[in-house]
Amino acid sequence: MTVRGIVTAVLGATAWSCAASTALAAPAIRGVAIEQSLEAEPIPAPPADVPLVARLAIDRHVFDGSSASTAWDRLQERLKIYQSSHVAVLLALGTFPSADADVEAWRQFLRLVAERCSGAVVAYQIGAVAAGDEHDVNRYVYLLKLAAVQLRTVESTAVVVQGPIPPGSVEWEARVFAAGAGPYIDAVAIDGLPSSAGPMTTVIEKEKPSGLAIIGPVHLPADPAQAAAQFVETRTRALGTFVHVVAYDGEPAAIAAALSAARRIADLIAADLVTLDERAAVLRFTQAERDVTPSVAHTLLYSLTGFDTFLVYGPAAGATIDLEISVANATNPMVRDLLAGTTQKPLRSQTDGAGKRLRFTLPLADHPLVLDFNFGIGDTYILTSEAQKESLPRVEEIIFRYRQAQAAQDAALENYIAHVRIEQHFHPSPADPSYNIVTENRLFADRVGVEWEELSFELNGAKWTANRPAFPLVQPEKVLSLPLDLRLNEDYTYRLDGVEPVSGRPAFVIRFDPVDARRALYRGTVWIDRRSFVRLKVQAVETKLAGPVVSNDETQIYAEAGGLPGRPAWLMNHLVSKQVFLIAGRSVLVERELHFTDVSLNVPDFYAVRTAARASNRIMYRDTDQGVRYLVKKGETRVVSNQMTTSARAFALGADVDPSFDYPLPIGGLDILDFNFLNRDMQLALLYGGVIALGNLQHPNLWGGKFDASIDFFGLAVKSNDDVFDALGRRSGERVNRIPVATGVNIGYQVTPFHKLTGHYELHYDAYFRDPTTAAGFAIPSDTATNGEGAGYEFRRRGYSATANVAAYQRTKWTSWGTGADFDADARTYTKYDIGLSKDFVFKTFNTIHLNATYFGGRRLDRFSMYQFGLFDATRMHGVPSAVRFAELAMLRGSYSFNLFEQYRFDLFLDQASGRDPRIDDGWHQVTGTGVRLNLRAPRNTILQLDFGKSFLPDTYRRAGSTVLQILLLKPL
Incomplete structure (x- = not known):
């Protein structure tokens, strides 16, 4: 292996290690976007090496009713055309539903789109906002999170794009990020020209450093020459910025001219460019020995993928301009005219004795030119002696990945049956013997809810399978908002507290606290698997309890319960709670354990088995929003009874x-x-x-x-x-x-x-x-x-x-x-x-x-x-x-x-x-x-x-x- 190959392998391994350690990939979308609709002609096959994106807008109402079948067929046909042409697809899904009653149908539509377009769509754009029509932030963010979870559940690598939003809605967008939208999106689409989007991209970059912005559409003039010039102008100005994609629309001839020009800039568009500090390079433009640096538009760029250096400059008055700059490894400087497609050497090139301070005389034009310091040399690699330290993702990113993993499991898991052993142990007083109560149960869980039948009851070893004595059904207040649940209002604050192993698996340690101390919520810690982002363990204390249960401290352990299509199922395996009851004027500590065994997933005859259990004379329970309630027989059916045994x-x-x-x-x-x-x-x-x-x-x-x-x-x-x-x-x-x-x-x-x-x-x-x-x-x-x-x-x-x-x-x-x-x-x-x-x-x-x-x-x-x-x-x-x-x-x-x-x-x-x-x-x-x-x-x-x-x-x-x-x-x- 050559030195160059060794360096490549080391850098690649380092990058892979960092990515694997966090499992959080950067958004995989970059290039030139063309506005498309199902009614318009498809984009012609793009020139080689041009990273092209079709931003395809669809109307969800067309995919409902009698026109649905035709609409789906047209969409699938269009996606096949783009796949064969190697055109990436950004599917624009429009606005959020205005009525709450429409949210569920909209959610199902999103999921159906993701399922039918899986593998053919790179990104989904959702949450369009018109100028002057800023939505309620809390509702907007809730729907944005809901959409992101639904889409990522089906296609975990899909890029989620918010928008498009008006470039002037800077303060509103800041509030959207403050409400917790950041971890759920990868990019923000801005409806405007690059020149108007500066303040908005600043907000996005600050709140979502790992994200990107999409600008446009830029409407191209009908004249092909003018269209090409505008394309080069707008696309080069976006190089090295937070804008990774610029979208365009126009007549077919204008689009063709822009794509032709894109071929000459393809390497710059595809590169991961960053802006260098020109002060460190001591960059200086002069004309007739006069410093004109402030009056010349310019950007010094560095490629993180090819490790090349570029200077985009002009236009400026005059025919030539002198440049002084300090750049390492300027092996073959050439001036590239991206509009004309020509290259030439600098009119003058001079270096100091050390070869670091460079002096050039460069041509000028009425459009931007590029000084490529390493033209035609290929990739250049520079090693540094700085050790890279592992960095942890933001807690919001972890929570989003958890919700994504949980949503994927929920989508794949239709039902399950498990055996549950419930044990309760307590001592009424130090001099009394312990009381041990054990019930064996069969649990039925589906997407509607959870219920179970009691198979046997034991009190201090005395066992009943039928006609058992009445036992009070006393429980803590039901917590309706659980940690990590996706709700319209976030009820918890989260804090990342490092990484530690759980059952041999590295896990993120996240502390959570209730926002409203007046409500019955939880306070504690959740351990989330570092690789799969599933929940491994939860330790929580219920807050704001009212008697007779005054304290509830529980630990939940999760484990693999079997396989689902494409993923294992992680379910609660063991729960231990220590509750303090007020009984007879005294505080009694009750230790409670639940053991889950014999779990069967997606049972084909689930409903038949549950119906048979309901038809029996056994005691049954159902978990409701008010807590556990008896499911009593009423004729041939069972109904929830609020008449609790107390x-x-x-x-x-x-x-x-x-x-x-x-x-x-x-x-x-x-x-x-x-x-x-x-x-x-x-x-x-x-x-x-x-x-x-x-x-x-x-x-x-x-x-x-x-x-x-x-x-x-x-x-x-x-x-x-x-x-x-x-x-x-x-x-x-x-x-x-x-x-x-x-x-x-x-x-x-x-x-x-x-x-x-x-x-x-x-x-x-x-x-x-x-x-x-x-x-x-x-x-x-x-x-x-x-x-x-x-x-x-x-x-x-x-x-x-x-x-x-x-x-x-x-x-x-x-x-x-x-x-x-x-x-x-x-x-x-x-x-x-x-x-x-x-x-x-x-x-x-x-x-x-x-x-x-x-x-x-x-x-x-x-x-x-x-x-x-x-x-x-x-x-x-x-x-x-x-x-x-x-x-x-x-x-x-x-x-x-x-x-x-x-x-x-x-x-x-x-x-x-x-x-x-x-x-x-x-x-x-x-x-x-x-x-x-x-x-x-x-x-x-x-x-x-x-x-x-x-x-x-x-x-x-x-x-x-x-x-x-x-x-x-x-x-x-």
């Missing part, structure tokens, strides 16, 4: 065995969770078990959606035993019976989707009674009401939950109790605080590990205000009776949940705490709780729960009991 009810029957009670605590009543109580967008959570009532009434969406409010209530109708222990064990004669009643008001403020501030007021009333074993000299406390005010903070994200709370309490009445030795009058007021962290680890669907670490502390806590381990206490530990109490407590609780034989759900608990009771000593005492819970489906559609706990207590509590048992039978209603 509640779950169950009959509960069982008993709780706790050493703190003299006998098992019976439970018999209702367990209710209603997300739309009284149809007032309120929640009711209630457990009524005969002798016990526990509940919460909540409004999750107040004062603009950031606030929520709820009321707690609790009551126990039987006496519990309150014993006290010291280093010697249980104190004889000091047992007190107590019946508690409590209520409270909670206010929450959702600062961000993950941060929340809370405030609450509590009112407790404790009634104290003497036990038969209470000593006569032991005074029981006075019945008292206790007021409490507190505040809290919550952070929940990515499976983590961090909480902190503090509350101050005041007893309304507090007299001496006991023997007086343990009574502290200051304990009438006391403070409690806690801080905790929880994390769930989910694997293999029904295998869950839950960890919680919490510290509880306080000031002036006495026997009746210390932390205890009751069934409904935040400090609950498995197997630990409520008689155990500490003033300060650090605990670590863990659970492991799994299924056995897909029928039995087991929860294993291991809790460890270290507590301190100043009444006994200042030491820390270890408490260990263990437990096992069995959950299984029982006869008559019931669920049986057995919860057994065994604890290992300090010697102080050796007589307090160490076994707790709960038996519960639930019957969904």
